[in-house]
Amino acid sequence: MIENPFYSHEFHGEYDLVSIGRLDLEEGGCIPDCQLAVTTWGELNAAKDNAILITTWYSGTHQIWRDVYVGPEHALNPDRYFIVAINQIGSGLSTSPHNADGANADLAMSNFPKVRIGDDVVAQERLLREHFGIERLQLVVGGSMGAQQTYEWAVRFPDKVLRAAPIAGTAQNTPHDYLFAQALNEQFWSDPGWNGGEYKSNADVVEGIKRHAHIFAVMGFSTEFWKQEVWRALEFDSKEAFLAGFLEPYFTVMDPNDLLAMAWKWQHGDVTRHTAGDLAGALGRITAKTFVMPINEDMFFPVRDCRAEQELIAGSELRVVEDVLGHLGLFGVAPTYMPQIDQHLGELLATEV
Amino acid sequence: MIENPFYSHEFHGEYDLVSIGRLDLEEGGCIPDCQLAVTTWGELNAAKDNAILITTWYSGTHQIWRDVYVGPEHALNPDRYFIVAINQIGSGLSTSPHNADGANADLAMSNFPKVRIGDDVVAQERLLREHFGIERLQLVVGGSMGAQQTYEWAVRFPDKVLRAAPIAGTAQNTPHDYLFAQALNEQFWSDPGWNGGEYKSNADVVEGIKRHAHIFAVMGFSTEFWKQEVWRALEFDSKEAFLAGFLEPYFTVMDPNDLLAMAWKWQHGDVTRHTAGDLAGALGRITAKTFVMPINEDMFFPVRDCRAEQELIAGSELRVVEDVLGHLGLFGVAPTYMPQIDQHLGELLATEV
Numbered sequence: 123m124i125e126n127p128f129y130s131h132e133f134h135g136e137y138d139l140v141s142i143g144r145l146d147l148e149e150g151g152c153i154p155d156c157q158l159a160v161t162t163w164g165e166l167n168a169a170k171d172n173a174i175l176i177t178t179w180y181s182g183t184h185q186i187w188r189d190v191y192v193g194p195e196h197a198l199n200p201d202r203y204f205i206v207a208i209n210q211i212g213s214g215l216s217t218s219p220h221n222a223d224g225a226n227a228d229l230a231m232s233n234f235p236k237v238r239i240g241d242d243v244v245a246q247e248r249l250l251r252e253h254f255g256i257e258r259l260q261l262v263v264g265g266s267m268g269a270q271q272t273y274e275w276a277v278r279f280p281d282k283v284l285r286a287a288p289i290a291g292t293a294q295n296t297p298h299d300y301l302f303a304q305a306l307n308e309q310f311w312s313d314p315g316w317n318g319g320e321y322k323s324n325a326d327v328v329e330g331i332k333r334h335a336h337i338f339a340v341m342g343f344s345t346e347f348w349k350q351e352v353w354r355a356l357e358f359d360s361k362e363a364f365l366a367g368f369l370e371p372y373f374t375v376m377d378p379n380d381l382l383a384m385a386w387k388w389q390h391g392d393v394t395r396h397t398a399g400d401l402a403g404a405l406g407r408i409t410a411k412t413f414v415m416p417i418n419e420d421m422f423f424p425v426r427d428c429r430a431e432q433e434l435i436a437g438s439e440l441r442v443v444e445d446v447l448g449h450l451g452l453f454g455v456a457p458t459y460m461p462q463i464d465q466h467l468g469e470l471l472a473t474e475v
Numbered sequence: 476m477i478e479n480p481f482y483s484h485e486f487h488g489e490y491d492l493v494s495i496g497r498l499d500l501e502e503g504g505c506i507p508d509c510q511l512a513v514t515t516w517g518e519l520n521a522a523k524d525n526a527i528l529i530t531t532w533y534s535g536t537h538q539i540w541r542d543v544y545v546g547p548e549h550a551l552n553p554d555r556y557f558i559v560a561i562n563q564i565g566s567g568l569s570t571s572p573h574n575a576d577g578a579n580a581d582l583a584m585s586n587f588p589k590v591r592i593g594d595d596v597v598a599q600e601r602l603l604r605e606h607f608g609i610e611r612l613q614l615v616v617g618g619s620m621g622a623q624q625t626y627e628w629a630v631r632f633p634d635k636v637l638r639a640a641p642i643a644g645t646a647q648n649t650p651h652d653y654l655f656a657q658a659l660n661e662q663f664w665s666d667p668g669w670n671g672g673e674y675k676s677n678a679d680v681v682e683g684i685k686r687h688a689h690i691f692a693v694m695g696f697s698t699e700f701w702k703q704e705v706w707r708a709l710e711f712d713s714k715e716a717f718l719a720g721f722l723e724p725y726f727t728v729m730d731p732n733d734l735l736a737m738a739w740k741w742q743h744g745d746v747t748r749h750t751a752g753d754l755a756g757a758l759g760r761i762t763a764k765t766f767v768m769p770i771n772e773d774m775f776f777p778v779r780d781c782r783a784e785q786e787l788i789a790g791s792e793l794r795v796v797e798d799v800l801g802h803l804g805l806f807g808v809a810p811t812y813m814p815q816i817d818q819h820l821g822e823l824l825a826t827e828v
Contacts, residue, residue: 297701297714302693308686314667333661337690340655345777348650361650421774424698 123223123230126324128375129214134185137161137215142248148395149236155225158249159184159215161207163192164200166254173256174198175246176207177264177271179291179452180384181376183209190454197467203260208246210267211237212383219379220324231379232319239267239391243274247282258282261471262410265289265452266423267384270391273431276408277393284475286410287467290417290449293431294401295391302341302422303385309334310378319379327378334381335373339365344419344448352446356455405434412438413470415463419448441466476576476583479677481728482567487538490514490568495601501748502589508578511602512537512568514560516545517553519607526609527551528599529560530617530624532644532805533737534729536562543807550820556613561599563620564590565736572732573677584732585672592620592744596627600635611635614824615763618642618805619776620737623744626784629761630746637828639763640820643770643802646784647754648744655694655775656738662687663731672732680731687734688726692718697772697801705799709808758787765791766823768816772801794819 131137137159145156161184166173176187176198184207192198198205209215212234217226219234229235250256262275262283269291276286277293292299313330315321324331347353353364373381397403412435416428425442432440443462445451454460484490490512498509514537519526529540529551537560545551551558562568565587570579572587582588603609615628615636622644629639630646645652663669666683674680700706706717726734750756765788769781778795785793796815798804807813 296698297704298693298698301689301701301714305686305689305693308689312665312682312686329665333658333665336654336658336661340651340658340694345649345651345775345780348654349780351650361654365654422698427698427702 123221123227124323124377126214126220126377129218129221129377134183134215135188137184137209140249140253142245142252145241145245147235147241148238151235153211153217153226153229153235155217156211156245157217158211158245159209159213160249161188163188163205164203166204166256170255171258171260172203173250173254173259174203174205174261174263175250175259175275176205177242177246177262177268178207178210178213179264179266179268180388181373181381182266182268182452183213183215186453190460191463196460197464197471198263206250206254208249210242210271210384210387211245212380212387214377214380218377219383220377234379234383237383237387239270239274239387240278240395242271242387243278246271246275247279258284261285261287261467263287263289263467264291266291266449267388267391270295270388273393274391276410276412277396277404280407280409283410285470285473286408286412287415287470288412289415289443289463290420290423290452292391292423292427293393293405295389296427299422300389303389306334306337307382307385309337310382316378321378324375324377328374331374331376331378332370335369336365338373339369341421342448342450344421344446346419346446347448350446401431402434405431406436408435411470411473411475413441413466414438415441415443415466417443417445417449417451419446419451421448423449476574476580477676479567479573479730482571482574482730487536487568488541490537490562493602493606495598495605498594498598500588500594501591504588506564506570506579506582506588508570509564509598510570511564511598512562512566513602514541516541516558517556519557519609523608524611524613525556526603526607526612527556527558527614527616528603528612528628529558530595530599530615530621531560531563531566532617532619532621533741534726534734535805536566536568539806543813544816549813550817550824551616559603559607561602563595563624563737563740564598565733565740567730567733571730572736573730587732587736590736590740592623592627592740593631593748595624595740596631599624600632611637614638614640614820616640616642616820617644619644619802620741620744623648623741626746627744629763629765630749630757633760633762636763638823638826639761639765640768640823641765642768642796642816643773643776643805645744645776645780646746646758648742649780652775653742656742659687659690660735660738662690663735669731674731677728677730681727684727684729684731685723688722689718691726692722694774695801695803697774697799699772699799700801703799754784755787758784759789761788764823764826764828766794766819767791768794768796768819770796770798770802770804772799772804774801776802
């Protein structure tokens with residue numbers, strides 16, 4: 123392991139590290155002591171039937187959900203629900219390459235095993251059941267890689283998921299997304315400081331992380347975001363200042379091995395592993411009331427890819443979120459974003475199931 | 476200069492190197508002996524009024540036009556027109572960083588000056604006038620950066636351009652395109668073999684060139700190209716084989732300094748340099764009958780960016796080309812591509828002006 127101060131309570135506020143013990147992995151091997159970083163809001167009722175699960179995206183943690191999505195003024199209302207955010211494996215808060223030590227010491231850095239979306243969901247289900255006694259979820263919701271986990275939950279544990287809201291993500295990763303993630307990954311691997319993944323500090327790979335940020339700038343925001351200079355609303359006075367002052371520092375504090383662990387998961391996300399490649403069969407297993415929520419300007423999870431999956435889910439609805447930011451609309455920067463999210467999630471939660 | 480066998484008659488067939496003498500540059504400095512690689516088809520008539528100019532795109536040369544676009548079965552018909560393709564400065568065939576020697580020796584490699592789209596168009600106009608005696612063009616047509624040159628022609632020399640067909644490109648480069656090109660450029664600069672641009676062979680930078688190709692894969696083709704596995708039509712059996720067998724070798728033969736010279740031009744293309752930043756004013760200068768021809772699946776010259784410019788050109792028409800390949804539809808791989816191009820260019824050439 124290496125020290126990285128970003129992955130700490132100082133930068134991520136309150137969360138608990140909960141061990142679920144040994145987690146056997148789909149690709150082989152195991153995490154001997156799988157620890158998941160968990161944040162909750164609200165109170166679990168006596169019947170333990172008012173829980174909502176939030177899953178996290180590539181590079182994201184529970185923090186953005188706390189700051190933007192959860193609150194008494196939102197559909198994700200802790201006055202009504204017990205809301206649990208579980209940071210994904212590799213997130214840097216849960217068991218991850220950079221922090222593997224103790225029983226997990228053999229998994230540190232370049233030795234971290236391949237973890238799949240399904241491994242996360244199995245780990246999350248165990249945590250919810252064993253730690254909280256939760257057997258069913260009113261809602262699973264997540265964006266991007268969180269949408270992948272949401273789909274995996276609904277397909278793998280249909281009886282446990284009453285409602286599902288995958289935002290800006292797909293059930294089966296697309297080849298275009300695979301290539302995009304690979305182009306990001308290559309920025310780390312090509313950095314002279316990479317050292318086969320055995321760098322001493324993420325700062326050794328800072329140039330690669332910056333290039334990674336620059337590619338994210340091209341795909342993560344829409345062409346219109348740049349054309350309309352929406353970054354001016356964030357009080358930057360040039361696109362270069364926005365890159366240097368927002369997108370680069372967002373990523374440069376992070377650990378490249380952690381990002382790579384998540385990227386591999388993202389690239390290989392695929393609910394059809396349950397059905398030997400049959401997408402209609404996999405999505406046909408879903409009994410949750412599902413709102414599929416792509417972002418209209420998303421360049422790597424375009425609406426049509428999400429619609430194609432939505433049409434295979436019985437009783438589902440396509441709820442397109444309008445946001446000129448594109449995929450990174452997920453940050454909730456646009457004042458018009460959260461009202462749409464709250465509208466859709468509010469209607470979904472109000473739906474009898 | 477360095478040797479690069481790709482930029483030769485062996486790989487590019489017939490072309491003539493025509494010197495237009497000293498070319499003073501908009502950014503300052505000059506090319507002491509500017510040589511342009513020129514290919515022609517057909518015969519210039521006695522009135523010298525049957526000429527068509529083809530401009531070239533980033534990484535492309537006259538070759539793709541010869542192989543795909545020009546012929547008696549096409550609108551660009553050498554039985555009717557005298558068709559001139561002029562390879563842009565930095566193309567590797569015309570004066571470029573890798574081949575600068577003799578009078579241009581001081582411009583070699585990392586010393587190559589900044590060249591603008593306007594410099595190319597001034598050079599092309601001089602060549603056509605002094606070398607061929609051509610004062611007016613029936614049509615200027617080009618794709619991508621060739622579209623930038625087409626727009627520059629129509630704005631700078633409105634009396635000389637009767638018709639214009641910018642395909643898959645814009646008159647004023649967008650900030651998104653700027654960032655995309657920058658992400659490509661950074662792949663070269665970050666290669667340990669880059670050596671400040673003073674590498675001994677493009678092979679020294681091959682890893683950077685491959686990463687450049689991989690980013691092009693994400694933006695150059697559409698999400699649907701990858702989803703529908705259109706590469707199977709090119710007889711590859713995996714997307715990885717397609718990258719390794721098509722897109723990587725397409726770029727790895729090229730010279731990084733040459734690509735960077737073109738990229739800088741692409742990034743700074745802007746017809747409003749003629750009108751102090753006024754786009755409507757610049758496009759209002761155009762008297763050519765103009766067909767603006769974006770490709771519907773283009774991820775970096777999206778239709779809406781092209782439409783916004785088209786609406787500022789008097790008498791122009793928007794002719795959207797449908798091609799699942801996206802921007803690299805320009806290669807003419809889809810059997811449905813050239814019939815659309817021929818239809819539009821045929822109608823344009825048939826329009827009385």
